[in-house]
Amino acid sequence: MTKDDLAHCAAPLLRPIAYRTEMAMNQRKLGNHGLNISEKFKKPEDLEPGDWRRNSLRLQGENFQRNLKFAERAEGLARRKKRNPAQLALAWVLAQGENIVPIPGTKRRRYLQENVAALQLEMTLADLEEISTALPASLAAGPRYPEQAMQAMQAVNR
Numbered sequence: 385m386t387k388d389d390l391a392h393c394a395a396p397l398l399r400p401i402a403y404r405t406e407m408a409m410n411q412r413k414l415g416n417h418g419l420n421i422s423e424k425f426k427k428p429e430d431l432e433p434g435d436w437r438r439n440s441l442r443l444q445g446e447n448f449q450r451n452l453k454f455a456e457r458a459e460g461l462a463r464r465k466k467r468n469p470a471q472l473a474l475a476w477v478l479a480q481g482e483n484i485v486p487i488p489g490t491k492r493r494r495y496l497q498e499n500v501a502a503l504q505l506e507m508t509l510a511d512l513e514e515i516s517t518a519l520p521a522s523l524a525a526g527p528r529y530p531e532q533a534m535q536a537m538q539a540v541n542r
Contacts, residue, residue: 426452440526447526454523461518467505470495474502476515 425431428438428448437443442451455469462472470488477486488499529537 441530442524442526442528444526450525454519454525457518461515465505465511467502468498471498471502471505472515474499475505475507476512478502479507479512 428443428445431438431443441447458469458472462469465472465475467475474486474488477484490496490499527534
């Protein structure tokens, strides 16, 4: 079982606990897959030399091309809602239940304003099903973290 599998399985189990303890959970449907590439990136070399994504195993070699297709799928779903993929992801999280709270991070005011605009996006059951079908939790190609980083995280959690 991978960390992504665990996160996917844990959400339904933690939801009742979160409700009772008023704990905020951050479950990222679209952003959690390392698919934060966009229309302007068609190959790894398009990323700036210092961009952290150049080191992501999900954005190297064949994984890049496979994940680019998934990112384009997310962009298409968002475009139909007249939103960007981050807004769609936030709206998806908000639709998971009143006890689920997205915790987006941002460096720029412009992105903060985009994140807040996700509150206005209505998600129907059909929308949620379409997203779950088009972008299943297991969709990302390549490991989320390098093996050495996974071993370090597992050592800390023992």
